[in-house]
Amino acid sequence: AQKVTQAQTEISVVEKEDVTLDCVYETRDTTYYLFWYKQPPSGELVFLIRRNSFDEQNEISGRYSWNFQKSTSSFNFTITASQVVDSAVYFCALSVFNAGNMLTFGGGTRLMVKP
Amino acid sequence: DSGVTQTPKHLITATGQRVTLRCSPRSGDLSVYWYQQSLDQGLQFLIQYYNGEERAKGNILERFSAQQFPDLHSELNLSSLELGDSALYFCASSGGVEGYYGYTFGSGTRLTVV
Numbered sequence: 001a002q003k004v005t006q007a008q009t010e011i012s013v014v015e016k017e018d019v020t021l022d023c024v025y026e027t028r029d030t031t032y033y034l035f036w037y038k039q040p041p042s043g044e045l046v047f048l049i050r051r052n053s054f055d056e057q058n059e060i061s062g063r064y065s066w067n068f069q070k071s072t073s074s075f076n077f078t079i080t081a082s083q084v085v086d087s088a089v090y091f092c093a094l095s096v097f098n099a100g101n102m103l104t105f106g107g108g109t110r111l112m113v114k115p
Numbered sequence: 116d117s118g119v120t121q122t123p124k125h126l127i128t129a130t131g132q133r134v135t136l137r138c139s140p141r142s143g144d145l146s147v148y149w150y151q152q153s154l155d156q157g158l159q160f161l162i163q164y165y166n167g168e169e170r171a172k173g174n175i176l177e178r179f180s181a182q183q184f185p186d187l188h189s190e191l192n193l194s195s196l197e198l199g200d201s202a203l204y205f206c207a208s209s210g211g212v213e214g215y216y217g218y219t220f221g222s223g224t225r226l227t228v229v
Contacts, residue, residue: 037220044117045205045220091158101171102148102160103207103218 002027006106021077023092031097034075039089082113121221133194136224140208147189153202196228
């Protein structure tokens, strides 16, 4: 069975601070995909990134960056110079190839960025 | 606009009733997934359809059922509704049966059972 743990249920920062959201996953499969989604107050789920298990390169997209470490089964997400518009709930998710295709979500981290 | 359309956006109904949630996938996507987001259970996978056929089942109650039609839209039927069924129901679509190219979510249907 697959499991995703986001230990931080809520984080509060002041605008322009950097913040890292932690994600730890569990799976016995060697081929899997990791995702991050953002859920703003309006409720929709916005896709941020997908990473496959064979690609451990870190990725940067503007103020967002992701650190994938198979050795620690972690896929952490950092927002640099946070902004009020970053306030949302962020979900990490796991999909295992040939294992039902569903996304297994973590419990989410609520990020509050204060001006 | 993600390209995945869910209707209605909001639904309020009484216990014991039956409702139908509808999802139109992104153009060209063959897979449709249904997820439930509740306060106590978080985001949970319910069921997947691929090109009209059921492909995977998650924690879906027997009171719930789904289908995917020839035009690829999908409907999630919830019957004998209970207070605990109040949740945000998401539909997602993807191009392939495996979904690993990424999933696109609709904006959800918020169901309130009173």
